[in-house]
Amino acid sequence: MWIFTQSIINGILAGGVYALIAVGITVIFGVMRLVNFASGAFFTLSMYLGYFVYSFTGWNCYQLIPAVAILSAAVAYVTFKFTISPVLGKSSDATILVTVGLSFFLQNLVIVLFGGTALTLPSEISNVSIRIGEYTLGLPRTIAFMVAIVLVLGVSLLVNKSNFGRSMRATAENPEVAEMLGIKSRRVYTLAWIIGIVMTSIGGLLLTPIYYVNNTVGAPFRTVSLMAVVLGGLGDIRGAFICGLLLGIIESVFSAYFSAYIGLLGIFIVYLIIFLFKPQGIFGRKERVG
Amino acid sequence: MKTEQKKKWIHQVLPLSCIAIVILLLPFGIQSNYIITVAVTCFLFSCFGVCWNMISGYGGQISWCHAVFVSIGAYTTILMNNLAGWSPFIAIPVSMILSFIISTVIGKISFRYRGPFFSITTIAFAEIVRVLLLNFRDFTGGSAGITRPYIGASFWNLMFENDTPFYYISFVLMVGVVYITYRFEKSKTGYYLKAIKGDEDAAISLGIDTSRIKLTAFQLSAVLTAVIGVFYGAFINYVQPNTICGMDFSVQIGSVVIVGGLGTVWGSMIGAFILIPLIELANILLGAQGGAQLLYGLALIFVVIAQPRGVIYLFSKENRDRIAQKLGKGAKKTSEKIREKGREDI
Numbered sequence: 001m002w003i004f005t006q007s008i009i010n011g012i013l014a015g016g017v018y019a020l021i022a023v024g025i026t027v028i029f030g031v032m033r034l035v036n037f038a039s040g041a042f043f044t045l046s047m048y049l050g051y052f053v054y055s056f057t058g059w060n061c062y063q064l065i066p067a068v069a070i071l072s073a074a075v076a077y078v079t080f081k082f083t084i085s086p087v088l089g090k091s092s093d094a095t096i097l098v099t100v101g102l103s104f105f106l107q108n109l110v111i112v113l114f115g116g117t118a119l120t121l122p123s124e125i126s127n128v129s130i131r132i133g134e135y136t137l138g139l140p141r142t143i144a145f146m147v148a149i150v151l152v153l154g155v156s157l158l159v160n161k162s163n164f165g166r167s168m169r170a171t172a173e174n175p176e177v178a179e180m181l182g183i184k185s186r187r188v189y190t191l192a193w194i195i196g197i198v199m200t201s202i203g204g205l206l207l208t209p210i211y212y213v214n215n216t217v218g219a220p221f222r223t224v225s226l227m228a229v230v231l232g233g234l235g236d237i238r239g240a241f242i243c244g245l246l247l248g249i250i251e252s253v254f255s256a257y258f259s260a261y262i263g264l265l266g267i268f269i270v271y272l273i274i275f276l277f278k279p280q281g282i283f284g285r286k287e288r289v290g
Numbered sequence: 291m292k293t294e295q296k297k298k299w300i301h302q303v304l305p306l307s308c309i310a311i312v313i314l315l316l317p318f319g320i321q322s323n324y325i326i327t328v329a330v331t332c333f334l335f336s337c338f339g340v341c342w343n344m345i346s347g348y349g350g351q352i353s354w355c356h357a358v359f360v361s362i363g364a365y366t367t368i369l370m371n372n373l374a375g376w377s378p379f380i381a382i383p384v385s386m387i388l389s390f391i392i393s394t395v396i397g398k399i400s401f402r403y404r405g406p407f408f409s410i411t412t413i414a415f416a417e418i419v420r421v422l423l424l425n426f427r428d429f430t431g432g433s434a435g436i437t438r439p440y441i442g443a444s445f446w447n448l449m450f451e452n453d454t455p456f457y458y459i460s461f462v463l464m465v466g467v468v469y470i471t472y473r474f475e476k477s478k479t480g481y482y483l484k485a486i487k488g489d490e491d492a493a494i495s496l497g498i499d500t501s502r503i504k505l506t507a508f509q510l511s512a513v514l515t516a517v518i519g520v521f522y523g524a525f526i527n528y529v530q531p532n533t534i535c536g537m538d539f540s541v542q543i544g545s546v547v548i549v550g551g552l553g554t555v556w557g558s559m560i561g562a563f564i565l566i567p568l569i570e571l572a573n574i575l576l577g578a579q580g581g582a583q584l585l586y587g588l589a590l591i592f593v594v595i596a597q598p599r600g601v602i603y604l605f606s607k608e609n610r611d612r613i614a615q616k617l618g619k620g621a622k623k624t625s626e627k628i629r630e631k632g633r634e635d636i
Contacts, residue, residue: 108584111583275411
């Protein structure tokens with residue numbers, strides 16, 4: 001029983017980052033119907049950006065958050081301008097191909113810039129853990145989880161309550177009408193893309209205390225969060241968040257009872273089963289997605 | 291009728307057979323094994339591209355798990371050889387069956403709904419297979435990979451002293467795959483598939499079982515890819531999960547097709563001959579491991595944005611007309627057309 005509870009706790013903590021990335025993908029998809037296959041590469045890139053700033057300043061991972069957020073927002077703006085913007089409104093194949101191309105490009109760009117060897121961002125808390133009764137919570141994961149919750153809440157407030165959120169939803173609903181009402185859809189798209197990317201980037205940065213920085217570190221995170229996005233019902237922020245946590249738990253339970261790498265297989269099997277019976281997502285409305 | 295046949299002969303058959311003869315004679319003029327190796331890589335990637343194009347080009351369902359089918363072929367070949375000493379030719383049916391089962395499961399589940407589900411499921415699947423291959427160390431050699439030791443040249447084992455025999459084998463494979471794809475394109479399923487890509491609602495309203503057609507195309511594409519994978523495995527003699535089964539390999543296959551021209555047989559075939567030599571050149575010039583790989587990503591993004599129809603568009607009649615028009619010949623042509631139309635009207 002101890003193993004079970006402990007693995008659920010671990011799963012929730014690990015799921016926080018999945019949820020964060022999944023919400024980032026969802027914000028982008030919700031507005032412009034574009035699945036960001038490059039999220040894993042931005043996740044990786046943010047770790048390298050963190051390392052880059054660290055090598056000048058020596059700040060720790062949490063002091064780096066604002067700097068990395070600004071840098072990744074800049075990268076996001078540039079990539080949107082040159083790669084995403086030209087294919088918006090074209091076929092969904094084009095958007096898939098461009099984001100995958102972007103992902104491949106960024107993944108190899110970091111090798112060219114930083115070399116192929118794995119780097120580490122030193123942190124004093126990487127091995128610190130909190131004890132609650134007989135259970136232990138790794139401190140870096142706990143902080144990452146809490147930051148993720150705060151960011152997701154912030155973004156869902158932004159989307160649901162603010163003026164900008166209203167213009168986002170209006171653009172998602174019908175871009176032409178939104179344009180007529182004076183909403184600059186291009187600007188909304190750009191901002192949604194930047195918000196999505198910055199969320200992913202912060203997720204990456206928060207894991208630097210426990211992960212080596214190398215160019216493929218983002219791949220499993222991208223994979224799991226894409227599955228979370230699908231299971232949450234494409235475009236549903238709440239669904240993506242809950243499914244992110246859920247997949248984290250599933251991975252952790254499978255890893256605890258079988259072996260570490262079976263975790264991902266467990267997620268995939270659960271994904272296939274849920275997708276088979278509820279393709280509109282766990283919280284999806286009863287309608288055909290398409 | 292006769293002139294038409296003659297025209298077809300001059301425009302299609304003659305140049306193609308000339309190219310074929312040049313390709314067949316090429317190894318006699320080249321002493322360097324390296325160039326032959328690159329040529330074989332081109333042929334094999336061309337095959338992969340044509341297979342990938344079947345589902346992703348005609349069907350518009352972008353697959354990112356073709357690397358898995360390649361590695362099914364390659365791993366089956368090498369494992370069968372190492373564990374039992376069996377020939378790659380026995381690995382062919384085994385890997386065909388395996389890839390058929392896998393493509394059926396993935397296709398059945400993800401083709402029922404439209405949208406990016408297929409792409410997402412294939413990405414997830416490829417990632418999981420890579421992780422499993424990395425971790426079943428006893429069987430797959432883990433991240434160190436496995437090699438097929440040299441046991442003497444023989445055709446039955448697809449093992450030769452140099453790569454020249456592979457040059458011919460892969461050329462024949464390419465011709466075969468292109469022929470199958472050509473027939474597929476002209477078949478009922480091929481037309482259905484293109485109709486689905488064009489307008490899925492319209493296709494459904496015409497009574498086409500869209501998920502069934504997509505599934506057929508995916509199965510055929512997967513099985514062919516696995517067969518080529520067997521030869522690829524025998525050619526490189528070394529498999530390692532991160533290079534052959536990662537998403538990167540699928541992206542390379544995809545880039546080759548995009549550069550050549552998505553959705554056409556010839557486009558997906560020629561892409562490899564443009565991109566692979568470029569990458570090899572960049573490898574030599576840049577030396578770094580990431581530098582040349584960058585080109586795949588750049589080429590992919592650039593072509594999708596600038597000219598989604600790829601390099602093959604440059605040779606198309608449409609483009610020639612456009613250029614002619616730009617050069618001023620168009621004006622004359624249009625006036626002629628108007629005059630002709632006038633005559634007809636009278």
